[in-house]
Amino acid sequence: MNKQETLDALNERMSLQCDCSLRIQATQAVPGDGSALAEILFIGEAPGKNEDLQGIPFIGAAGKFLSEMLATIELKREDIYITNIVKYRPPNNRDPLPEEISACLPSLYKQIKIIRPKIIVTLGRHAMEHFIPGKKISLVHGQAFRRALPGIGSQVFFVLYHPAAALYNGSLRATLIEDFKKIPKVLEKIKEGNHEK
Ligand code: URA
Numbered sequence: 120m121n122k123q124e125t126l127d128a129l130n131e132r133m134s135l136q137c138d139c140s141l142r143i144q145a146t147q148a149v150p151g152d153g154s155a156l157a158e159i160l161f162i163g164e165a166p167g168k169n170e171d172l173q174g175i176p177f178i179g180a181a182g183k184f185l186s187e188m189l190a191t192i193e194l195k196r197e198d199i200y201i202t203n204i205v206k207y208r209p210p211n212n213r214d215p216l217p218e219e220i221s222a223c224l225p226s227l228y229k230q231i232k233i234i235r236p237k238i239i240v241t242l243g244r245h246a247m248e249h250f251i252p253g254k255k256i257s258l259v260h261g262q263a264f265r266r267a268l269p270g271i272g273s274q275v276f277f278v279l280y281h282p283a284a285a286l287y288n289g290s291l292r293a294t295l296i297e298d299f300k301k302i303p304k305v306l307e308k309i310k311e312g313n314h315e316k
Pocket residue numbers: 163164165166167170175176177178179181203283
């Protein structure tokens with residue numbers, strides 16, 4: 120199996136067998152979308168209403184905003200991979216609970232292991248907190264961090280505000296757009312092998 124087939128098979132298993140209690144109320148799993156060959160992996164929070172109905176992440180207003188920002192760095196949705204820290208919609212879009220995040224993490228780590236992205240972009244507080252704990256997003260947005268992931272190894276992360284949070288907040292929106300534009304530079308540095316630790 121090639122990378123895409125391996126990822127598709129994993130995502131299919133995720134839809135059929137998952138320990139997360141959110142599964143009971145959700146319509147379906149929302150495993151992820153995009154290319155298994157992507158250099159950039161985006162990780163958001165959790166599927167919303169539209170995502171739950173269609174089984175595809177970031178297809179609502181936040182997703183449209185994300186696509187607009189991708190266009191500013193000359194990328195399309197098909198060039199990246201996008202998923203969430205939890206794979207099922209929490210009831211009424213509440214924050215995911217720590218046990219729900221824990222239940223979904225093995226699937227996320229398997230996705231990372233298959234894709235092996237050059238950079239993981241965390242969207243919002245929940246994804247950031249798991250990988251780069253103990254930081255305040257207001258202080259570290261737009262910054263890159265290198266962390267060791269169990270079973271995976273060294274990985275660079277880039278912290279962004281969540282597009283849904285920034286959508287209707289003028290100053291957050293401008294900040295997110297500016298931070299987003301830094302992604303190609305960070306990626307270039309990683310490829311040159313001289314990204315700061
Ligand atoms: N917000 C998220 O974090 N994920 C989605 O899939 C949609 C909206």
